[in-house]
Amino acid sequence: MRIWAKVIENQKIVREAVQEFSSARPLDAREWVPIVASLCKPLDLACPVILQKHVLELRSFSRTVFSPADFIEGVSFDRFEMEIFPEKKRKPARDGYGEEAPT
Numbered sequence: 001m002r003i004w005a006k007v008i009e010n011q012k013i014v015r016e017a018v019q020e021f022s023s024a025r026p027l028d029a030r031e032w033v034p035i036v037a038s039l040c041k042p043l044d045l046a047c048p049v050i051l052q053k054h055v056l057e058l059r060s061f062s063r064t065v066f067s068p069a070d071f072i073e074g075v076s077f078d079r080f081e082m083e084i085f086p087e088k089k090r091k092p093a094r095d096g097y098g099e100e101a102p103t
Helices: 029-043 052-061
Strands: 002-009 012-020 063-066 079-084
Touching: 002 029, 012 029, 029 052, 029 079, 052 063
Parallel strands: none
Antiparallel strands: 002 012, 002 079, 063 079
């Protein structure tokens, strides 16, 4: 799972980070905490409060937005967005005759 995190201020991306995670997509807020914290660290942000709303948006739309109200500390930006890149479907290996190669 690859996630793009960005800090938006005045309709412009002011900081961004992309990270790859080997784990499957989490199902609840508790499982998202270490992932969000890992994305926030290079952006020099405190981890926001992850609500069920954020989990549902990530599950349904592969993206969510955190407002300044979602942070315990005061922040100077308009929003923090996370977007999960779609997974590329891997094509099965083929032999020289167009048949699937044995694995």
